[in-house]
Amino acid sequence: MAFQFLCIISLLIFLSLPFSSFSKTEKCNPHDKEVLLKIKESFNNPYHLASWDPKTDCCQWYVVECDRETSRINDFHLFAxxxxGQIPPEIGDLPYLESLTFHKITNLTGNIPISILKLTKLKSLTISWTNISGPIPSFLSQLKNLTLLDLSFNSFxxxxxxxxxxxxxLGGIRLDRNKLTGSIPESFGNLTPTLQYLYLSHNQLTxxxxxxWGDLNFTLIELYRNxxxxxxxxxxxxxxxxQILDLNRNMLQFDISNVVFPDSLTFLDLNHNRVTxxxxxxxTQLSLxxxxxxxxxxCGPIPRGGRLQEFEYTAYFHNRCLCGEPLPNCK
Incomplete structure (x- = not known):
């Protein structure tokens, strides 16, 4: 009985101790937590950030992630x-950020804040499907560690x-689905050889x-609807x-007769241009x-062989005098 009594007393003493005395130590950096709470306040404390409770570890909060070694916030991913409001300038006060995403937030407006330049470790920047507007800031070129820049589906x-x-x-650039005008910069002829894909479609480029670009080896280029x-x-x-080249709905004009296509090409769309x-x-040698x-x-017959006859007639119609399967026979 005495032993049982001592066990009960020990248990009561243990349970009476403050929870923090045997809980795990908080990993979150105090500076990062303070910055995140300011960001939450700038967004008027939305329900989406309800997990951002100052009494809890910010490394466990929704939207953000901490680096395992430093316990600093290195990923900010606000999605749907x-x-x-606007992107809070305090976002630049998260110095260990490597990835920053604002995606599918239609009520996000304003410009990209210049404070983003403080994110010297940033590798991935995605601001897409928002109503961010104004010119694409030239200061983004100072983020020298960027491997991905996605500014698609906005109002730039x-x-x-x-x-x-x-x-x-950079391995990829997406500037598609904006309101961009003017020409493709001449400097883009000197894009890094590491660039694999480039999306500039659905703008008003001239x-x-x-x-x-003939000296570069892209994997994917989309320039359609310009x-x-x-x-x-x-x-x-x-x-x-x-591999993928989509140039449809432009005013491109060239003779395709003697063009030599790379074996890697799997998708080619030239519709609504002025190709002769x-x-x-x-x-016929391509796996299209x-x-x-x-x-x-x-004009002339559609070559027979390969996969050319597998496409619908709509892939060939409305040309000057193109003929042969799947179009009507040549006369």
């Missing part, structure tokens, strides 16, 4: 949140900053494509690595998954 206007070509670590002009045959070549000549036999040359000025 019902928040309103003005021209593309030529200084973005100074980002030599002028020609930089000739020096007002681009000129010859793009230099984008092709037997030793190129391009006849389709080259080399197209998508192909469209409709609404151009092509």
């Amino acid at each position: 949140a019902n928040v309103s 206007s003005g021209s593309i900053p030529s200084s973005l070509s100074q980002l030599r670590s 002028g020609t494509i930089p000739r020096s 007002r681009l002009q000129g010859d793009v045959s230099f984008m092709f070549g037997k030793n190129k690595t391009i 000549g006849s389709l080259p036999q080399g197209l 998954q998508g192909f469209n040359v409709s609404y151009n000025r092509l």
Whole structure:
């Protein structure tokens, strides 16, 4: 009985101790927590950030992540949140951020704050599907560690900053679905060789494509629904690595007859341009998954073989005198 009594007394003493005395030590850096709470306040304390309780460890909060070694906030990912206002300038006070995302937040407005330049460790910047507007700031070129820049599906206007070509670590750029005008900067002819994909579609870009792109080895380029002009045959070549090229709904004009396509090409869309000549036999050697040359000025028979006859007639119709399966037979 005495032993049982002592066990009960010990248990009561243990339970009476403050919870913090046997709970895990909080990992969150106090400075980072203070900054996050200011960001929450700037967004008027939305329900989406309800887990941001100052009494809890910010490394466990929704939207953010901590680095395992430093316990500093290194990832901020605000997605499909019902928040309103502008990007808080305090976001620049999270010095260990490597990835910053604002995605599918239609009530996010204003401009990109210059305080973002303080994020010297930033590798990935995504601001997409928002109503952020104004010109794309040229100061983004100072974020030298960026490997991804995604500013798609916003309301950016003005021209593309030529200084973005100074980002030599980029693997991909997305500026599509904005209101950008002017020409593709000449400096984009000197984009880093590490750049694998480039999206500039659904803007109001004019002028020609930089000739020096013929020396780069992209994997994917989307430039459709702009007002681009000129010859793009230099984008092709037997030793190129391009896989997906979508240039539809521009005003491009060149003779396709003698173009040599790379073996890597799996998707080519040139519809609604001013392409002339006849389709080259080399197209039959490609493993095409998508192909469209409709609404151009092509003539002659569609080469037989490969996958060219597998596409619908809509991939070929509305040309000057193109003929052969899947279009009507040549006369």
